[in-house]
Amino acid sequence: MKSTKTYLIILVVTIVGFVLVEMYRPEPTDWSQTFSDKDKIPYGSELLYKLLTDVFPNQKITDSKVPFYSRGVEKPYPGKSNYLYVYQVFRTDSIGLNRLMNYVSSGNQAFIAAEGFEKLGDSLHIETDYAIMKKLTDSLSLSFSNPQLGKTAYPMTLQSAAVSFSLKDSSKVTVLGRNSAGNINFIRIPFGKGFFYLHSVPAAFTNYYLVKGKNAEYAFRALSYLPVQETHWDEFVNIIHLNMKMRQIGKSRSYVSSPDYDDSPLRFIVSQPALRWAYYLSIFGLFLYVVFEAKRRQRIIPLIEAPANASLEFVETIGQLYFKSNNHKNIAGKKISHFLAFIRTKFFIRTIELDQDFRNELSIKSGVGITEIDEIFDQIDKVSVSEKLTEKELLTLNERIEGFYKNSK
Known part of the structure; x- marks a missing residue:
């Protein structure tokens, strides 16, 4: 019994020491491209989400985590509003796409920043591709075509800003911005009574670039094309794809696909490296304790002889x-x-x-x-x-x- 207590004390001290080391160890920078309005990491969009109250003063800003097509049959949102989406790829099914098209056609505005548009791009006859540079360079800058917004160039890395639009039908497209290579990265497309505002550089709206130089001004001016009215930030379209991506690269972080975030204690424990390892070690320690202690303290099972076959004697x-x-x-x-x-x-x-x-x-x-x-x-x-x-x-x-x-x- 005394040796058992000694083992338990050693186990507890080891776990506590490991947790303390992990808790006070400097956390490495997470460079995951989440574009989430909850993330303070470089490629999160917390700053942009906070900027919306300045772009649309005195207007309701909603953070939606339900499918676009589940918000009503005739009108996804009551009254006129803006739909805002920022992620690496705009991905939705045919039902969600039809509801989005009906939403814009009825007089609402949709601002979508993504490097790929999939079904929406097919419907609007636009494609995206990486820019072909005439000379070697490791950076590009973004600027607006409208002279009223100034001729300021907003620098970005080549990797973040190289995607541009390839227009199949430019008759109805208004070019709003280009990069320093002359390639189009910001356009407006009329659709019914509303407009689609499409941007091919979603990284320009992340925390990393909003804190660099005057890049926050770029995001503010890009969003200023939208009318001042109720605005809906949509994360549901990318949330399932982001969960799959995180699992593929071995990230422990999880982004919910349900209507609300799951704030359960276990999810929080698993999302933190120190707590997660402490949780795993505790389970492993308890498993070892049960295996060895149960084996040592189990009472001997008496042998019971099988009943003799007395048929022949009978x-x-x-x-x-x-x-x-x-x-x-x-x-x-x-x-x-x-x-x-x-x-x-x-x-x-x-x-x-x-x-x-x-x-x-x-x-x-x-x-x-x-x-x-x-x-x-x-x-x-x-x-x-x-x-x-x-x-x-x-x-x-x-x-x-x-x-x-x-x-x-």
């Missing part, structure tokens, strides 16, 4: 009772009944009439000679008609029946 006892009572006729009758039952079961021959046809069929199926068969059934006929049976006749009948059992195939 048969011998009953046989002796019959034999001592000299009731040979009764014993012979039971022997004959058992013999006939054996024939019916093994050879599938009816035993109602024990005539010559029956004997011939039994000889053929059993492989026993017809002479031996006749001797057995002649003896059975003799026993059947006699009132008493001597011990010798009983033994003769038994020998012939046992010989049949032995010789039959």
